[in-house]
Amino acid sequence: xxxxxxxxxxxxxxxxxxxxxxxxxxxxxxxxxxxxxxxxxxxxxxxxxxxxxxxxxxxxxxxxxxxxxxxxxxxxxxxxxxxxxxxxxxxxxxxxxxxxxxxxxxxxxxxxxxxxxxxxxxxxxxxxxxxxxxxxxxxxxxxxxxxxxxxxxxxxxxxxxxxxxxxxxxxxxxxxxxxxxxxxxxxxxxxxxxxxxxxxxxxxxxxxxxxxxxxxxxxxxxxxxxxxxxxxxxxxxxxxxxxxxxxxxxxxxxxxxxxxxxxxxxxxxxxxxxxxxxxxx
Amino acid sequence: xxxxxxxxxxxxxxxxxxxxxxxxxxxxxxxxxxxxxxxxxxxxxxxxxxxxxxxxxxxxxxxxxxxxxxxxxxxxxxxxxxxxxxxxxxxxxxxxxxxxxxxxxxx
Numbered sequence: 001x002x003x004x005x006x007x008x009x010x011x012x013x014x015x016x017x018x019x020x021x022x023x024x025x026x027x028x029x030x031x032x033x034x035x036x037x038x039x040x041x042x043x044x045x046x047x048x049x050x051x052x053x054x055x056x057x058x059x060x061x062x063x064x065x066x067x068x069x070x071x072x073x074x075x076x077x078x079x080x081x082x083x084x085x086x087x088x089x090x091x092x093x094x095x096x097x098x099x100x101x102x103x104x105x106x107x108x109x110x111x112x113x114x115x116x117x118x119x120x121x122x123x124x125x126x127x128x129x130x131x132x133x134x135x136x137x138x139x140x141x142x143x144x145x146x147x148x149x150x151x152x153x154x155x156x157x158x159x160x161x162x163x164x165x166x167x168x169x170x171x172x173x174x175x176x177x178x179x180x181x182x183x184x185x186x187x188x189x190x191x192x193x194x195x196x197x198x199x200x201x202x203x204x205x206x207x208x209x210x211x212x213x214x215x216x217x218x219x220x221x222x223x224x225x226x227x228x229x230x231x232x233x234x235x236x237x238x239x240x241x242x243x244x245x246x247x248x249x250x251x252x253x254x255x256x257x258x259x260x261x262x263x264x265x266x267x268x269x270x271x272x273x274x275x276x277x278x279x280x281x
Numbered sequence: 282x283x284x285x286x287x288x289x290x291x292x293x294x295x296x297x298x299x300x301x302x303x304x305x306x307x308x309x310x311x312x313x314x315x316x317x318x319x320x321x322x323x324x325x326x327x328x329x330x331x332x333x334x335x336x337x338x339x340x341x342x343x344x345x346x347x348x349x350x351x352x353x354x355x356x357x358x359x360x361x362x363x364x365x366x367x368x369x370x371x372x373x374x375x376x377x378x379x380x381x382x383x384x385x386x387x388x
C-alpha cells in the first residue's frame with residue numbers, strides 16, 4: 001500500500017480505515033461526531049519511538065490515555081529492528097529500535113499459532129508492530145497483538161512518512177480547527193477516495209475540505225448552493241451564475257470545486273450538465 | 282525507553298552534519314573489496330563503508346547503521362539487506378524531511 005496509488009492525495013491513502021480515531025470527536029462539538037463519547041478514542045496511530053517518549057499522561061492516573069499532538073493514543077503501529085528478544089512461557093518480549101529510540105514490546109503468547117508467529121521474529125530483523133501503548137511501573141511499553149517481519153523495505157520509508165503525515169494532520173486539526181458546516185449532509189452515492197463521514201476517517205474534517213486555497217473556494221461555492229433562494233429553485237443553479245458571483249476565480253477553478261462538491265455528495269447535477277443543486281435542499 | 286542514542290537518517294548531503302554521530306543510510310551497493318564497501322546514496326553520492334560484511338552476502342540495497350567517520354565514510358555496526366527493489370527517491374525525500382522541519386519526530 002505504500003505509494004502505489006496514482007492519485008495519492010494524502011488523506012485518500014487512509015480513507016475508510018475503521019481503526020482510525022475520529023479526530024472530529026475531539027475538535028467538533030455537535031454533528032454526528034457527538035454520538036461518540038469523548039475519551040473513548042479507539043484509533044491506530046503510526047508513531048516513532050521518539051514521539052512515544054514525549055507522550056504525556058495525566059500524572060495522577062496510570063490508567064489514563066497517553067496524548068500525542070493533542071490526540072488520545074490507544075493503539076499504535078511502529079516499524080523497527082528487534083533487539084534483546086527474550087522468550088518466556090507466556091510471553092515474548094524485545095526491544096524495538098526504529099532509529100529514533102528503543103522501547104520495550106511485549107507479546108503475550110497463548111497458542112501455537114502465536115508462538116509460531118513470534119518464532120519468525122529474530123534479533124536484528126525489521127518488524128511491523130501493532131499494539132496497545134500502556135505504562136507499567138512508570139515505563140512505557142507496547143503490548144503487541146501483531147508482530148510481523150517486514151518483507152518489502154519500502155515499508156520502513158513509508159512508516160516514517162506516514163508518521164510525518166499523521167503528525168501534520170493532527171497538528172493542523174488542533175491549530176486551525178475548522179468548524180464543520182452544520183449543514184454538511186452525509187455523502188451520498190458510491191464512495192470515492194474522498195467521501196467520508198467523520199466517524200470513518202481520522203484524517204479529513206467533515207466539511208468540504210480539500211488542500212490549500214481550493215478549500216476556501218469549495219466553501220464559497222458550496223455556500224452559494226446552500227442559499228435559501230437557491231435551495232428553492234427546483235433545477236438548481238447554473239454554473240455561469242456561480243461564476244458571476246465569485247470574482248477573481250476562473251470558470252475552470254469553479255468547475256473543479258463543483259466536481260469536488262459532487263464527489264463529496266454536497267451537490268448533484270439536475271436538468272443538465274450546467275445545473276447543480278445542494279443535496280441539503 | 283531510551284532515545285539517547287538515535288541513528289540519524291542521512292543521505293550524501295546530510296551526513297556531513299553528523300560526523301562523529303550514529304547515522305543510518307540506505308546505499309545501493311557498487312562494489313565491495315576487502316571489508317570496504319562502496320555504495321551510492323539516495324542523492325547519488327558515493328560513500329565507503331568500513332567493517333561491512335562481504336559483498337556476496339548483500340542485496341542490491343543495504344541499510345548501514347554506524348558511526349559517520351567523515352562525510353564520505355561510515356563505520357558499520359549493522360548492515361541490513363533491503364532487497365533488490367527499493368525506492369531511493371522516496372527515501373531521499375524522507376531524509377530531507379526528517380532533517381528539516383520534521384526533525385523533532387526523529388531525533
